[in-house]
Amino acid sequence: MAQMRYREALNAGLREELTRDERVILIGEDIGVFGGAFKVTSGLLEEFGERRVRDTPISENTIVGVGVGAAMTGLRPVVELMTINFSLLAFDQIVNHAAHIHYMFGGQVNVPLVVRMPQGAGHQLGPTHSHCLEALFLHVPGLLVAVPATAADAKGLLKTAIRDENPVIFIEHESLYAVRGEVPDGDEHLVPFGLARTVREGSDVTIVGISRMALTAERAAQTLADDHGVHAEVIDPRTLRPLDLDTILASVRRTNRCVIVEEGWPHGGVGANLAALIGEQAFDDLDAPVQRVTGADVPMPYAKPLEDIAYPHEPQIVRAALSTLSRGAADATHHAAGNAGAA
Amino acid sequence: MPDLPEPDRAREWLATMMLIRRFEERAGEMYARARIGGFLHLSIGEEATIVGSARALRESDYLISTYRSHGHALVRGTPPENVMAELFGRVDGCSHGRGGSMHMFDLARRFMGGYGIVGGNLPIAAGIALASDYQGTEDITLCTFGDGASNQGTFGETLNLAALWRLPVVFMVTNNQFGMGTALRRHSAVTDLQRKGESLGVPGMRCDGMDVLETHAVVAEAVRRVREDRRPVLVEAVTYRFRGHSMADPEQYRTKEEVAHWRTRDPIPAFAAALIDQGVIDEAERERIDAETQARVDAAVEFAEASPFPAPESLYDDVYALADQARGLYSLETARERADRSQPPAGSGDAPPPGDSEIPEQLTHALAAGEDSHDHEQPEEAS
Numbered sequence A: 001m002a003q004m005r006y007r008e009a010l011n012a013g014l015r016e017e018l019t020r021d022e023r024v025i026l027i028g029e030d031i032g033v034f035g036g037a038f039k040v041t042s043g044l045l046e047e048f049g050e051r052r053v054r055d056t057p058i059s060e061n062t063i064v065g066v067g068v069g070a071a072m073t074g075l076r077p078v079v080e081l082m083t084i085n086f087s088l089l090a091f092d093q094i095v096n097h098a099a100h101i102h103y104m105f106g107g108q109v110n111v112p113l114v115v116r117m118p119q120g121a122g123h124q125l126g127p128t129h130s131h132c133l134e135a136l137f138l139h140v141p142g143l144l145v146a147v148p149a150t151a152a153d154a155k156g157l158l159k160t161a162i163r164d165e166n167p168v169i170f171i172e173h174e175s176l177y178a179v180r181g182e183v184p185d186g187d188e189h190l191v192p193f194g195l196a197r198t199v200r201e202g203s204d205v206t207i208v209g210i211s212r213m214a215l216t217a218e219r220a221a222q223t224l225a226d227d228h229g230v231h232a233e234v235i236d237p238r239t240l241r242p243l244d245l246d247t248i249l250a251s252v253r254r255t256n257r258c259v260i261v262e263e264g265w266p267h268g269g270v271g272a273n274l275a276a277l278i279g280e281q282a283f284d285d286l287d288a289p290v291q292r293v294t295g296a297d298v299p300m301p302y303a304k305p306l307e308d309i310a311y312p313h314e315p316q317i318v319r320a321a322l323s324t325l326s327r328g329a330a331d332a333t334h335h336a337a338g339n340a341g342a343a
Numbered sequence B: 001m002p003d004l005p006e007p008d009r010a011r012e013w014l015a016t017m018m019l020i021r022r023f024e025e026r027a028g029e030m031y032a033r034a035r036i037g038g039f040l041h042l043s044i045g046e047e048a049t050i051v052g053s054a055r056a057l058r059e060s061d062y063l064i065s066t067y068r069s070h071g072h073a074l075v076r077g078t079p080p081e082n083v084m085a086e087l088f089g090r091v092d093g094c095s096h097g098r099g100g101s102m103h104m105f106d107l108a109r110r111f112m113g114g115y116g117i118v119g120g121n122l123p124i125a126a127g128i129a130l131a132s133d134y135q136g137t138e139d140i141t142l143c144t145f146g147d148g149a150s151n152q153g154t155f156g157e158t159l160n161l162a163a164l165w166r167l168p169v170v171f172m173v174t175n176n177q178f179g180m181g182t183a184l185r186r187h188s189a190v191t192d193l194q195r196k197g198e199s200l201g202v203p204g205m206r207c208d209g210m211d212v213l214e215t216h217a218v219v220a221e222a223v224r225r226v227r228e229d230r231r232p233v234l235v236e237a238v239t240y241r242f243r244g245h246s247m248a249d250p251e252q253y254r255t256k257e258e259v260a261h262w263r264t265r266d267p268i269p270a271f272a273a274a275l276i277d278q279g280v281i282d283e284a285e286r287e288r289i290d291a292e293t294q295a296r297v298d299a300a301v302e303f304a305e306a307s308p309f310p311a312p313e314s315l316y317d318d319v320y321a322l323a324d325q326a327r328g329l330y331s332l333e334t335a336r337e338r339a340d341r342s343q344p345p346a347g348s349g350d351a352p353p354p355g356d357s358e359i360p361e362q363l364t365h366a367l368a369a370g371e372d373s374h375d376h377e378q379p380e381e382a383s
Helices: A006-020 A042-048 A062-073 A084-098 A134-138 A153-165 A214-228 A247-257 A269-287 A304-309 A316-324 B009-031 B048-053 B071-076 B081-087 B121-134 B154-164 B193-200 B211-230 B257-264 B267-277 B282-304 B335-341
Strands: A002-005 A026-027 A052-057 A076-082 A116-117 A145-146 A170-175 A180-183 A197-200 A203-209 A232-236 A239-241 A258-259 A291-295 B062-064 B141-146 B171-173 B204-208 B233-238
Touching: A002 A006, A006 A026, A006 A042, A006 A153, A006 A170, A006 A180, A026 A062, A026 A214, A052 A247, A062 A076, A062 B121, A076 A153, A084 A116, A084 A170, A084 A232, A084 B121, A134 A145, A134 A239, A134 A269, A145 A153, A145 B193, A153 A170, A153 A180, A197 A214, A197 A269, A203 A214, A203 A316, A214 A232, A214 A258, A214 A316, A239 B154, A247 A258, A247 A269, A258 A316, A269 A291, A269 A304, A291 A316, A316 B154, B009 B048, B009 B071, B009 B081, B009 B154, B009 B267, B009 B282, B048 B071, B048 B141, B048 B211, B048 B233, B048 B267, B062 B121, B081 B267, B081 B282, B121 B141, B121 B154, B121 B171, B154 B171, B154 B193, B171 B193, B171 B211, B193 B204, B193 B211, B193 B233, B204 B211, B211 B233, B211 B267
Parallel strands: A026 A052, A026 A076, A076 A116, A116 A170, A145 A170, A203 A232, A203 A258, A258 A291, B062 B141, B141 B171, B171 B233, B204 B233
Antiparallel strands: A002 A180, A145 A239, A197 A232
8 A cells, every 4th residue: 555645546556558558658748848737647748748738729629529539440439527617618528429439320339438527616717717517528439438536436436447448537636646646566456447436434314425525525424433332334435327227226225315425516407317226126125215415506606605605514414424324404505515406 | 625634544534423423312312202301401413522522632641521421431442331421320230230321431441431410520521630640651631611600619720730740631721612501602702612721721722523633633732732742622522412401401502493503514424425425435435334333322222121120239339449458337227228229119020130249248238218219200401
C-alpha cells in the first residue's frame, strides 16, 4: 500500500496503462505541455512523447469523435474533458456515436474509449463549471459510467476502464483530486465494474453515496453512531453502469431503510432511479420510504454562502437517516438547501 | 475529359453506377409498398460522385459516409442482398437490422458506416486516420458528407484538427445543391465550398460530380497527395440528387425545370455513351449489363424478403460488448418485456424458438414493469 493523492493515483494508472499497452493514447485540451488543468496528466508528455500524449484545440465534440474513430480502428484512446459541463458540447459524439455504434452496426465493431472528466461544486466556479451530471450519462444504454470516490478506486477503475471494450464515462471529482488514500501496490490493481464497495457496515439504515458523497456519507455515518447511536451501512456503488444492485438490495433487506445521497439535481437523478429500483424490487422489505439527499434544484451559484448550501453536507444526510427511523422530519427529498417539497 | 481507364475497369465502373441506380429505384418501390420503414434517402443522380471517388481508393483505405449511404456500401462491395436486407430490417442486413437505411456498415470492406447525424462522421474519420497513422500504415480515409454538413461545428473543428495533426483524410463535400430543402445559396455564405477549408489549413479541389472520369481523376490526385504528404485535402464534388431529400419530400423548394435540366446531365447515360463512342462496349453489352444488374437487384429483394426479422430475444444483444467476467446490472429489461417475448409476435412463424439462453444473465435482471406501448406510425421528415 502507498499513500497517494487521488490525482496521483489517476496519473499512476494512466502511466501504467500507457506502459503496458502501446494502443493507449491520451487526447485532450492542455493535457501535455500545460500538464492538465487539474494536473492529472502531469509528466506524461515528457515520459511518452507527443505521439501518445496529444494536446488538442478546444473542440470537445471533435476530440471525443476522434477518440471514437480511433477506438473503432484499433487504438484505446483516453480523452480528457476539462470539466463535465464541457462534455455537453460533446454530447452528440458521446450519445449518438460512442454509445450507439456497437449496437447500431450489429456488433461488428467495438468502441473501447474512455472519456475522463471532473465534476462537482466547491470552488466557486459558478453555473458552467460546477455541476454533477452523472445521471445524464447513466441514462444512456451503451455507456458505462464510473464515479470513483477514493484514490484506490480512481486508479483501479481507470485501469479497468481502459481495458474494457465499451465506451466508459469516467467521472472524477474536483474536490477529491488532493485527497490522499491508500492505494494497493502493483500494476494489476484493477477494480471490477459492477462491484460496490461497502464503506462501513451497519444494521440500522443503508446510505448509498455517489461520487464524493460516498465520503460525506461516511462522515455522516460516524456522526449518526456517535451522536444518535444509529449504525448506518454506507455503500459506494463505484460504477453506475453496470450497477451492483444486488449489494444495495441485500443491504436494504437487512436494514429495511435506505437513504441515497448525490450531489446532482433531484429530478431524474441517480437517486430517483435507484429509489425506483428499490421500490420495485424490495418494497416489502422497506420500513420507511426511501429518502433522497440531493443537490439543490438550481444552477450552481457563485457566491460562497449560496454555493455551500447548494450541495449536500453531513447534516442533511443525518437528518434523512433519522427520518427513516421515525426520528425527525419524514417523507421528503432532502435538498441541500433544505428546500424540501419543491420537487 | 480525362482518359478512359482500361476496358475492364471502365465496364466495372459503369456496371456499379447502374447497380446503384437500379438498387435505389427498387428500394424506392419497396418503400412505397411499405416493405421498408423509417426514412429512405436515395442517391439517384449522385452515382458518378460515389463510384468515381470510391474507385480512387485502395481496398485497405477507409470510406465513411452519411445517412445517404446505400451506394457507398454497394461500391465497397457489400452484396446488394445484405444492403437490401438491412433496408427490410432483417437479420442478414449489413447492420443485422439494427441500423436501417441511415446506418449501413461493413467492417470487413472498410466501409465505416453511414451516420444519421449531419456532420457526425467527420470527427470519426479523423480518428480513423489517426489510428492509421499511429499504426504506421499508408491507409487513408475518404470522408464524404453533404453541402449542409459544411455548416456544422464539426466541419470547422475537424478540418482544423486534421490539418494540425497532419491526418490522412480526403474530405469530400458532395454538393448536391441542397441541405435537405434549403438551397446552397440560402444556407452557406460561401458557396464556393472547396474554399471553406482554406482558413483551416486544408486546401481545396473541385470536380464535376456528374462525370465519373473527372471525379475519379480529381479524387485520385487528392488521395495521392494525402497519402504522400499526410495532410488533409477538401474536394468538392458538384452534383445533384434527382429524387427528393427523402421519400417524404414534396420538393416544393425547386422547380421541375431545374430537375429536368440536371437530368440532361445524368451521369450514367453519359458514361455509357462515352464507352460506346470509344468502342469499349456496344449497345448490346450496355443492355446486357443493365439486364444483369436488374437480375441482381431482383435477387436482392428476394433474399431480403426471405431473411427473417431479428428474433425478439435478440433485443438486448450488442448493447454492450461483454466479457466473461462482466457483472452487475448493465441494461434494464422489464418483466413485461420478458413475458411479451415468450410469445412469438404475429407473423413471425419462421423466427427461431424463443429462449433467454443467449442473453447474458447480467443483462436480464427482471423488474416489475409498467405498461409498454409502441407507436409504429410512419414518421414525418424532421431532420
